[in-house]
Amino acid sequence: MVSDLLREIRFLAKDRGALFWLALAFVLSIIAVTFGVTEVRDQQRTIAELIEEDTADRANALKGQEDWGGAAYYAFHLAYAPPSEFAFAALGQRDSSPWKHRVRMLALEGQIHQADTKNADFGLVGRFDFAFLAASVAPLLLILLLYDLRAAERTARRHDLLVATAGSSRKLWLPRALVRVLALSLLLLIPLWAASSLVGTSGSVIIQASFVLVGALGIWWLIVELISRIDASSSVLLTALIGLWLALAIIVPALAKVAIETRQPLPNGGEMLLLQRETVNDAWDLPKEMTMAAFLEEHPEWRDHAAIEQPFEWKWYYAFQQVGDLRVKPLVDQYRAARLARDHEAGMIAFLSPTSFVERSFEKLAGTDAASMIAYEDSVRDFHAQLRAFHYPMLFREEPFDRNLLEDIPGFVPSR
């Protein structure tokens, strides 16, 4: 077998057509990886700048405050999901889901979903990252490398001579195709490995990603192998394989997306934002007891401190902010559950489409999948809950304002 592989490596080295496609794969991989690394570095730089500004802005905002309510109102807090060490390979949902927020201790859900209303064009068309290359472009390159291995030899009337000389088809076609599959895999993976070592991606993630790519190419190889056994011309085989690629890479995922979205309707971020704002705005005109009663259902521990005697009190103000969150909670839960359900169903459908499977696998490894972005939103909620837990005792017990205690305001700690 080693001798067969060496023979086919020498043969491949003289095949200009195949070398062109392999060189293209290498160049595309470098471009995809470079783009990913650049984008991730931009995001990291943005986060670093925001962290620096966040501390300075908050110090500035708190400087002139004389009470706990004002301190909570004017202080913004940065929350963010730092890109993982493998995010450069699969930007995934980071293009369409927000990964940074500046939150205040006001009603939260509007602040989270405000970003959803931004134009998510990239979520629609995708980016040319390594995951896209591996999932969609690599199979095309593989098809171009393999589709006419047999047919071209038949056309050149060399097929029988080759097989008769080899003794068996297997001794010829297996090493010839294997060398091409391995060459394509290597040329795609080398830039990925280089970038991974540059940014410090863990070995296990690199190994898993490599397995996903090689496995997917293996599946496509099997498909090409089955189709190219048909005794047809090169052009017929190419048409059939491109058609199959279109079906598996474009049509199946697109139809699945429509079906899943129909099955799992999703309230949009704007709806939640509006409902919450209406609730908060309406609270100004409602009897304060009504607001406080709703608030105390969630926080019975403040029952003894909930009397509102002044026309305006900060504890009432923050109570109706939280009531706004409570009002929108069913929608938020529905939104979250539907996103997870969509993600789950998309995961099942991905078994029908190697393209989707590879893309999802890379996003999962990179922490840029839907579940990771939802986990980030949850971490923002947790952080906001910590802010409330810090401020509520000050507000409800009407503690005297102590500037030194501002040092104890919780800071956002990203999950990784």
Next chain:
Amino acid sequence: MTSPLEARSLSLDRDGNTVLDNVSFSVAKGEIFALLGGNGAGKSSTLLTFLGFLEPSGGAVLVNGKTVGSDVASARSAIAYLPEATSLYGHMNAYENLDYFLNLAGRSATQADYDTALDRVALPREARSRRLQFFSKGMRQKTAIALALLRETPILLLDEPTSGLDPVAIDEFHDLVKDLAGAGQTILMVTHDVYGACQVADRVGLLRRGQLVGSFAAEKGKRIDTETVHAAFAEREAV
């Protein structure tokens, strides 16, 4: 003694058509047997059954006494095959083609071995490092024959080997084939060239519409009479 090549009541159907019908012959060690026939007579199909590419619908083909279907790889390893249109790789030179195909056959050779084989087929030295796409048909054929020589198989199957060659090249080729047979190689060639077959073969079989309809053997020290075979060939084809 077992014949290196034997067809026993060989029949072959393809797409509902009878291609070969109860054809029987054998080729002895060191013998040159030429199957003569017009277009569609079943000549190339006969060769392909010996190579295991076509499965007989009746009878059997045997290589070195073993049915081909029972061990195709073994049959192929005993045979060097020159197809009608010898299409070695045009983007490789003669040495590279020999190296590739010889390795494919599971053999290896040195540069000196390549040159010896190419000398034997009289391929000019200055041409050997040129890509085959710049070769004449005769030069490509010579390279393919050099490959057959290097493989050192006991059996050689030739499909229209002189088609498209110039007269000098044909004579050189015939001499070479006779040398090979003299060295003990068993040769089965199929051709529609009556003159060429009579020049080189020890025996000639006439194949018509899948049936072996005549056979002529050379008398010791003589060639088969071309006129006789030609007359028989023309008569059979006219039927």
